[in-house]
Amino acid sequence: ALKAVVFDLDGVITDTAHLHFLAWRSVAQEIGIRFDEAFNEELKGISRMDSLQRILRHGGKEGVFNDKQCLALAGKKNDLYVQSLASLTQASLLPGIREVLAEIRAANVKIGLASVSLNAPAILHALAIHTAFEFCADASRIVYSKPDPEIFLAACAGLNVRPEEAIGIEDAAAGVEAINAAGMLSVGIGPGLGHAGLQLHSTRELSWKCLSDFWSSRSVLE
Numbered sequence: 001a002l003k004a005v006v007f008d009l010d011g012v013i014t015d016t017a018h019l020h021f022l023a024w025r026s027v028a029q030e031i032g033i034r035f036d037e038a039f040n041e042e043l044k045g046i047s048r049m050d051s052l053q054r055i056l057r058h059g060g061k062e063g064v065f066n067d068k069q070c071l072a073l074a075g076k077k078n079d080l081y082v083q084s085l086a087s088l089t090q091a092s093l094l095p096g097i098r099e100v101l102a103e104i105r106a107a108n109v110k111i112g113l114a115s116v117s118l119n120a121p122a123i124l125h126a127l128a129i130h131t132a133f134e135f136c137a138d139a140s141r142i143v144y145s146k147p148d149p150e151i152f153l154a155a156c157a158g159l160n161v162r163p164e165e166a167i168g169i170e171d172a173a174a175g176v177e178a179i180n181a182a183g184m185l186s187v188g189i190g191p192g193l194g195h196a197g198l199q200l201h202s203t204r205e206l207s208w209k210c211l212s213d214f215w216s217s218r219s220v221l222e
């Protein structure tokens with residue numbers, strides 16, 4: 001039976017994916033690197049330092065900055081990002097999220113979080129939904145970014161469920177890969193996620209009915 005649903009945060013629960021983009025774009029501009037939202041797709045689900053490395057590679061500046069300079073660039077990005085988070089309120093939840101969280105809870109299924117963002121706890125508080133989560137994987141203890149399954153496995157372990165008993169929800173290609181690699185069923189929100197077990201256009205389509213129908217349609221095949 002389905003025992004848990006594990007959510008990604010940025011781009012699934014709230015639209016911080018765009019705020020990450022704006023902060024990185026501004027830091028990148030300062031070092032002469034331009035990038036657009038298409039390239040930004042490749043940064044979704046990728047940790048802060050790994051994102052910086054990808055941006056430097058994208059701009060042909062790999063190896064140009066030493067460790068200290070890289071930490072400073074990442075710090076600058078985070079300062080800008082954290083400033084932009086000040087505008088987050090309960091109204092910043094993506095459509096349908098509040099409702100689906102309540103429905104999952106009412107069905108007695110556990111809810112977990114698998115975000116590699118070190119800002120995740122502060123964001124959940126700003127959105128006033130931290131109490132909906134029974135367990136949030138600790139990003140500071142995660143070694144490998146998505147698509148590695150590490151963070152989803154940590155979330156399942158913390159919820160005390162097996163990955164085969166859980167659904168993961170993601171907006172990033174690397175995130176869907178991570179869910180699949182963990183052995184969970186994957187739900188992808190948005191375009192370009194053909195490898196998700198269930199693809200939805202928007203969080204509006206998320207509901208307990210859609211998740212439980214997906215779960216039973218897949219478990220019949222086993």
Ligand code: G6P
Nearest residue numbers: 010044045046047048117118119
């Ligand atoms: C999420 C986002 C990434 C971000 C990462 C780290 O995975 O999708 O864009 O780089 O978290 O976030 P942080 O807040 O720790 O810099």
Ligand code: MG
Nearest residue numbers: 008010011171
């Ligand atoms: Mg995301």
